[in-house]
Amino acid sequence: MSYWHIDYQSKYQALTFEVTEVLKSIQSPYQKIEVVETPAYGKVLLLDGDLMLTEKDEFAYHEMLVHPTMFTHSHPQKILIIGGGDCGTLTRVLQHKMVEKVVLVELDEMVTQVSQEYFPQLVSSAQDPRVELIFTDGIKYVHNCTDKYDVILVDSTDPIGPAEGLFRLPFFQDCYHILEEDGILCLQSESPWIPELAELISQVNLDLKSLFPLVKAYVAAIQTYQAGLWLFQLASKKYNPLSNDIESKIKEADLKTKYYNSKLHYGAFILPTFVNEILNEPL
């Protein structure tokens, strides 16, 4: 028997979609994890009822979280992923041949277990010998970490509950310290279309700028995320994501992508005026 799931974008607006079958529904120590079958998006992963991942369009989010940073860095060998238990981000990181080691720190092991069953095309990447999965709190991991990384990617849930600290200065400071001297931090940072999120986005920009010499935001159109437009914030110690030589590197790598490409690498950083205004950046 089918029903319509409601995924709230704010108190006043929601995406709703038909669910034809509940494939899994389980309570972890942290959240309710569900996988549902939908005609619009294929299989969908829900955490506490919030849409996290869909089979048909996960590529847009994961490619855009991963590839802009990975191509900006000249030798991304040691990578830290915070969150991302579904392994969609991990899968794209491993497309980059230079990668020698990826540590993925996910709070909720059951997210990965459930994803392994329903999104094996993503979680199979966890079998790669370069990968280490650690199931613990990402904020604590980064705070206590003594290793150094070339790239940190923050693939978090919304900034409420356990993920809230991933959008705050102390976490960014810890990330800064465990990044190599030419390291890059990139985080997903929610939808600029939702007025309630504007202050958070603006504050993240200020906090990152207080630490990193080069901070730039970019966008991607992600149909199933809040209001369809998603922001990412990239903070770099050395490399400029708009450097001219990146286009040829992307073409050479010839990755299989469905969203990202060598021109879009630059195009994504060109923001609508209202997004620049939220960031307090000049046009």
Next chain:
Amino acid sequence: MSYWHIDYQSKYQALTFEVTEVLKSIQSPYQKIEVVETPAYGKVLLLDGDLMLTEKDEFAYHEMLVHPTMFTHSHPQKILIIGGGDCGTLTRVLQHKMVEKVVLVELDEMVTQVSQEYFPQLVSSAQDPRVELIFTDGIKYVHNCTDKYDVILVDSTDPIGPAEGLFRLPFFQDCYHILEEDGILCLQSESPWIPELAELISQVNLDLKSLFPLVKAYVAAIQTYQAGLWLFQLASKKYNPLSNDIESKIKEADLKTKYYNSKLHYGAFILPTFVNEILNEPL
């Protein structure tokens, strides 16, 4: 008493939002016209239940339908708008000082009457002495027209019912004939995220290319439209929308905008890979 309105994006997915008050509900000869008050988007215009226009984000759609073409043309003096009875497109066209004459052809006069009452900030532009409103079928108007235009903007509803012909070759042929020899046609052409629309978008691209030497698609993020990503198709007899000199023209004009800007003029034409694939265009 509030309720949640459901705006279908396809058979299987919808945007839903709280409505706190129905301000107007009236049946025209063509469709049901409603204006509702919403906490998420301010006032919203619905036609047969489909979201057409919201007070808080109409700027994204209207700026992006109008400004890329208007700045691409070197002297956009005579403009034809097909549809657009809410006058949001008209308002942006009149921001361009070179404009001498705008003819707006809307099928349903009651759309304009209702908009005048609830969106006066848009419909006030209809009082401009350069404007002529004609309430008739746009397809017939263009077919029988003996005037010539510099720019035609197609601000249509979805390609079902009366608007279907606005996405078809005979209409494009008629547009071609009434455009000056350096004229430009630009149409809104729906969401590339919706699989059911891919064939239409691809066919429009082929049809326009059979007539015009220069056809280019561009996108905008429009949160309240289907799946949040919107395509526009621009067909030009002479001017290239990616010409270098446009950036300085945009900066000089210094229009008040909330979405469009001089960098985004170029950025909007950089498409995600899956959109290029729908259009059968190389990257």
